[in-house]
Every structure is written in structure tokens, then in C-alpha cells.
Amino acid sequence: MDRRDPLLRAACRISRRLGGGDGTVEPPHRRGWRAPDPAAAAAEFEAGCGAAARAGRRLSLALARGWSAAGGHAVEEAARAAARVRALARELGPPRRPAAASPRAVLDDLRQLGDEFGGRVRVDLRGGAVVATTEPIVLRDTPLGPFAISLGLSGLSGRPGSECFECEALDPNPASANPSVTHPHVQAGALCAGDAAAPIATALAEGRVCDAFCLVRAVLRTYNPASAYASLDDWEARECGDCGRSVPADRVCYCDRCDRELCDGCTTCCDGCGAPCCGGCLERDDEAGTDCCPDCRSSCERCRRSFQVTGGDGVGDGGDLCPGCRADADADADADADADADGDGDGDGDGDGDGVGEAGSWAGRLVAPEGSPADGGTGDDRGGSGATDAAAPHLVTAPPAANAVEAPAPAAGDRPAA
């Protein structure tokens, strides 16, 4: 046997740890009892013995007095009490300390470990660990990848248990809600062994390292929905970006505008293009009762209302004005067109479309006010209100033609161009 064999060296180290060679001594009252709580089991055993003793005394009294019926009952009661005491004795177990496993036995166990794990076992003497790798674990169609089960040799002193093991996910697919949960029963590398805790502890105490590894692997292969760090039903669930609810991965919706993940309840279709959107990307037109995405809505330049610009019944095809303001603008345009003399709608009466009368002149004739120099007056009489305006000629418009538009009255002080 090669003393440099890593398995042999690991076996010697494990045997030394389990044998208490480092000076660790288990308290006598805890040493080797089968019952998890020896004190409680002993109290129950004492009570059972007392009940059996009382039944025995009643039986003796009944026999002494010839009470056959009472004696029969006493016999049955004593038998039941005795059976109970025997059961308590089995549960309590005889005090014994597990024999320290020899290096040879541990070596055989480590070799068996290689067989059970298909050769995927390695010994890290420097790190003080034995590592076995499982096959890829799949629970309820959820792939979790293979796990490296690592037994730390330093933890084998005292009362070794499942806490001596670490389970590292080699191809992690953690729970979406908690990245440290790589398996329903593994968090941050620590296994919660559940029903396997007791047999793992016993196996390690007896040096049955292979059995302990196999038990850990059995836990990794099993899903206990009643007690898991994360449920497999929500393993790949996503969080709705609007309401925060957990959504199964196969039922997630996405906002077509901002790619936010949404649940069914928070997804609304744009009334313009029909694209699914989140609440943040849709804006409501309270007057029309529609919800539209940014591509299907615009803001009115006049009233600042948000309105639909595409789709449907052609509502709001007027671009920057909402339907209401567009209707108002159209009405104004129609009114302007009606007042245009040449029908061209510019109101200047000369048909050139510039809105100004012929050769820049007003559409009308000037009439000198009474008393003005043009009227033969001195022009100095400025009395009365509005005296400034009284000296200026004022415009008298000609009777409007059939399609003419009334020219605006000149402001005070304005003089018509020559």
C-alpha cells in the first residue's frame, strides 16, 4: 500500500478525527445513546416502570383476595404496562459509543464511494476535504445541474453531522427570488438534511463515509414541497414590474415599448396599434376613453390634451391638434374663406392672395373729416374728446361686394399709404 495514496492519507485523517485522537471527548450523558433526547426518554421510561409496578401490586392484591375478575383486569393492565416499558427500553437504546472506524475500514469506504459516484471523487488533502460529484439533478422538470458534495474533514471531531457537508452547484440554476438557493434544500451551499440528519450523523460517527455521501445525494434527489427554501413552482418566476407579484416564467408578458416584465393583470393593449404595454407607457385620453402608446398618441398644441393619432376611425388625423381643436380650427378656416371677396379666402379683394388691398391701398376711399384742411377747415380745432383723431382723415369703406371681406378699421394715428 502506497503511503502517498491520497485515499489512504484521507482515511487515516478521518479515522484519527473520528477516534477522538485530537482530545475531543463527548460528554458521558450524551455518549452513544440511541434516543435523540436521552433525558426525556429516561423520564418516560421511569414513568412506564412506575405504571407497571402499580399494575403488579393490584394484581397481587386481587389474587390474595380471590378477586378473579379484578385479577384478570390487573393482568391485562400489567401486560400493557410491561410492553410499554419494553418499547421505551428499545427506544432509549443501550449506552454505547460507536467504535472508532479503523483506517482500513475508512479506506474501504472511500473506495466504495468512488464506485457509487462513478469515479467522480477527489481528495483535497490541502483543503482537508473529500469531494464527490453527483449526476445532473432534475426535480419536477427543473434542471438544477450537478452538485459537488464536499465533506470537510476538520468538522469530524466531536459530533459530526450534516453540517460537515457543503453542496456546491456546479452548473447553478438558482431560484429567481433568491440566488443563494441553488436547490430547494440548499442555501448558500448548506444542506438542510431533514429526515436524513440522523442517519448522516450516525454514519459519520461510525466512519461510514460512503453511506453519509449517499444519504446527502438522496436528499438532493428529493423535493419536499412542504419545507423548501424556495418552491419549484416559483423557481423561475419573475416579478411583475408594475404590481410586484410573482409570475411563472411561462406566463410573463413584456411591454412592447420598454420591455418591462408584466403579469397578465398589468398588461394593457394600446387602443391604437394593439401592442401590449405597461401602465407607464400608456397614456389615457379621458375625453375619448382610449389608452395609447407613445407612437399612437400626440399632445395637442392648443389644449395640451393627449389624444390618439392613428388607427381606428381616423380620429385625430389632424397631426398636432386634437379633434376638438382641429374642428375649431377648421371652422375658423371656413369662416375666413367665406369672408374672402374672391373666394380665395385672403380677404383683400384683389385676388393676389396677400391679404392686402390693391397696390397696398385700403379697400375703400379716404374721407376727410369735417373741419380738416382737406375739408376746408383750419385744422386747428382740436377740441373735444378724441381731438387727435378728429384731424386725421378716416376711412369710409365702400359698400361690400358680394364676396368681399370688410377691411379692418385703422387704428388711432394710422395713416393710409399713399
Add this chain to the structure above:
Amino acid sequence: MKVLFINNDGGGFADHIDVADGTTVARLFAERLPGRHAADYLVRVNRQPAAADQALADGDRVSFTPLKIEGAAGGAAAAARRADVRRAAADWCGR
């Protein structure tokens, strides 16, 4: 004859037991794990896979190890999980 029997299901104790001559692995399994299915266990005799009809010999080492065992979450995680379930139920009722 005596065999070293290792039951890794439940208590996980190892003990020398008396078995009748000619006892097979299947018979011992049925006696020690009544109502269970051998297919759910790693059955090893002297650290090697064993057939159901293999007869045991004096001094054999027999182990039965379950292939699946239910684990658990830690106390705080289980309590948090229960709170989440209650909260989800309340939300559902509120809808």
C-alpha cells in the same frame, strides 16, 4: 449466523444481527423494512451490489440506503415561506 446490518433509513444504526442460514437479501429486506420497495434503496452486501436471491453468509456486511430522502428548509426559511403563502392567499382573496 451473524451479519452486520446497516439500516440507513431512519435511525441509521449498524448492528450485528442473527439471521437464519440461507437467508437471502430479499428476505432480510422484507423482514427489516416491511412494506418498502427494494427498488427505492441501495442494497449492498460487502460494499458490492447484490442480487435479491443472493444468500447471506456469516460475517457479511449488509446495508440498505434509501435513494430518496426528504430534506427541509431551515426554521426561518420555513416560517418565511409560510408567511408568503398566507400573504398570497390574502392577496388572492382580495382580488
